[in-house]
Amino acid sequence: MKFSKHHFYLIATMAFFYLIPYSVAAQEEPEKSGSSAQELADKLANPVASLISVPLQNNLTYGIGPYNGSKYQINIQPVIPFKLSDNLNLITRYILPVVDQQDVTGENMHEFGLSDATVTAFFAPKTKGIILGFGPAFLVPTATEKFLGTEKFGIGPSVLVMHQGKGLSIGFLANQIWSVAGNENRADFNQFYTQIFLTHSYKSGASLGITSEITQNREGKTTLITVSPNVGAITKLGGQTMQFAVMPLIPVVGHSNIRPDWGLRAVVSFIFPQ
Numbered sequence: 001m002k003f004s005k006h007h008f009y010l011i012a013t014m015a016f017f018y019l020i021p022y023s024v025a026a027q028e029e030p031e032k033s034g035s036s037a038q039e040l041a042d043k044l045a046n047p048v049a050s051l052i053s054v055p056l057q058n059n060l061t062y063g064i065g066p067y068n069g070s071k072y073q074i075n076i077q078p079v080i081p082f083k084l085s086d087n088l089n090l091i092t093r094y095i096l097p098v099v100d101q102q103d104v105t106g107e108n109m110h111e112f113g114l115s116d117a118t119v120t121a122f123f124a125p126k127t128k129g130i131i132l133g134f135g136p137a138f139l140v141p142t143a144t145e146k147f148l149g150t151e152k153f154g155i156g157p158s159v160l161v162m163h164q165g166k167g168l169s170i171g172f173l174a175n176q177i178w179s180v181a182g183n184e185n186r187a188d189f190n191q192f193y194t195q196i197f198l199t200h201s202y203k204s205g206a207s208l209g210i211t212s213e214i215t216q217n218r219e220g221k222t223t224l225i226t227v228s229p230n231v232g233a234i235t236k237l238g239g240q241t242m243q244f245a246v247m248p249l250i251p252v253v254g255h256s257n258i259r260p261d262w263g264l265r266a267v268v269s270f271i272f273p274q
Contacts, residue, residue: 037203037204037205037234038167038201038202038203038204038205040205040234040241040243040271040273041201041202041205041206041207041232041234041243042164042167042169042201044243044269044271045164045169045197045199045201045207045209046131046162046164046169047079047091047093047122047133047160047162047173048089048091048122048124048131048133048160049081049091050081050083050089050091051079051081051271051272051273052078052079052080052081052271052272053078053079053269053270053271053272054076054077054078054079054269054270054272055075055077055078055079055267055268055269055270056074056075056076056077056267056268056269056270057074057075057077057265057267058072058073058074058265058266058267058268059071059072059073059074059075059249059263059264059265060072060263060264060265061073061249061260061262061263061264062260062261062262062263063260063261063262064101064103064104064258064259064260064261065103065104065256065257065258065259066256066257067103067104067106067107067109068103069101069102069103069104069105070101070102070103070104071099071100071101071102071104071260072099072100072101073097073098073099073100073101073115074097074098075095075096075097075098076094076095076096076097076098077093077094077095077096078093078094079091079092079093079094080092080094084123086126087125087126088123088124088125088126089123089124089126090121090122090123090124090135091121091122091124091133092119092120092121092122093119093120093121093122094117094118094119094120095117095118095119096114096117096142097114097115097116097117098113098114098115099111099112099113099114099115099148100112104147105147109147111145111147111148112145113143113144113145113148114142114143114144114145114148114149115142115143115148115149116139116140116141116142116143116148116149116150117139117140117142118137118138118139118140118177119137119138119140120135120136120137120138120158120175121135121136121137121158122134122135122158122160123135124160129163130161130162130163131160131161131162131163131164131171132160132161133158133159133160133173134157134158134159134160135157135158136155136156136157136158137155137156137157137158137175137176137177138153138154138155138177139152139153139154139155139177139179139189140153141153141182150179150182150186150187150189151182151183151186152179152181152182152183152186152188152189153179153180153181153182154177154178154179154180154189155177155178155180156175156176156177156178157175157176158173158174158175159173159174159175160172160173160174161173162197167200167201167202168198168199168200169197169198169199169200169201169209170197170198170199171196171197172194172195172196172197173194173195174192174193174194174195175192175193175194176191176192176193177189177190177191177193178190187219187220188219189219190217190218190219191215191216191217191218191219192214192215192216192218193213193214193215193216194213194214195211195212195213195214196211196212196213196214197209197210197211197212198210198211199230204233204234205233205234205235205243206231206232206233206234207230207231207232207233207245208229208230208231208232209229209230209232210227210228210229210230211227211228211230211247212225212226212227212228213225213226213228222254222255222257222258223253223254223255224251224253224254224255224258224259225251225252225253225254226249226250226251226252226263227250227252228247228248228249228250228265229247229248230245230246230247231245231246231247232244232245232246232267233245234271240270241270241271241272241273242268242269242270242271243267243268243269243271244266244267244268244269245266245267245269246264246265246266246267247264247265247266248262248263248264248265249262249263249264249265250262250263251263
């Protein structure tokens with residue numbers, strides 16, 4: 001395993017994120033105590049909540065593939081809702097990855113740049129009990145390096161099913177994307193992704209949970225499954241409402257060519273309550 005100076009900085013940053021939630025309780029602002037902070041935590045646990053947010057998801061993984069590679073990936077993930085009617089919202093979610101990886105595609109190989117973006121549009125009807133969302137998902141070839149993208153445009157369905165009550169959020173979201181256009185000399189894209197989540201929030205805005213992510217590359221016939229227990233907290237820095245969360249990335253299933261030995265994820269979300 002090869003460590004560089006910037007990897008130590010990233011680990012230090014993630015350690016800072018880990019400590020933030022425990023410092024929040026001591027610095028809780030009076031107007032943020034009670035149900036308002038918990039309400040924000042519950043909305044952030046709901047992928048189709050009518051809430052504008054900009055999460056920055058930092059992922060650091062080591063021991064990838066036959067060359068023991070390492071990867072740092074930050075996903076810029078704005079969520080923007082639109083009210084279509086009194087009973088229907090459109091929730092748009094964007095994921096733009098920035099990747100810095102070493103020894104992943106080959107020994108002494110280094111790639112840095114944008115990867116392909118994913119755009120999802122959930123139509124979310126107002127329902128009681130079960131929360132539903134459905135719509136299209138798009139793969140957009142925004143990669144700036146050959147090895148960081150597919151050079152394909154893709155489309156497919158996405159779905160969300162979840163339930164919330166008394167601070168408990170449980171559910172899953174999934175999408176299946178097939179390539180429909182792009183560079184004919186590149187392999188077709190055929191990928192299924194699902195995220196299963198369970199989160200419990202508290203009046204302070206703190207939250208505990210566990211998430212499992214499953215990615216199946218149908219073309220490459222590979223599957224990667226990770227499990228991530230997590231802790232998070234709502235706080236304010238200046239006048240900006242934010243959520244911090246941290247979790248390990250524990251691989252439980254995966255081909256040796258793609259499975260990392262271990263990983264860490266730290267998320268900071270900028271929240272803009274409506």
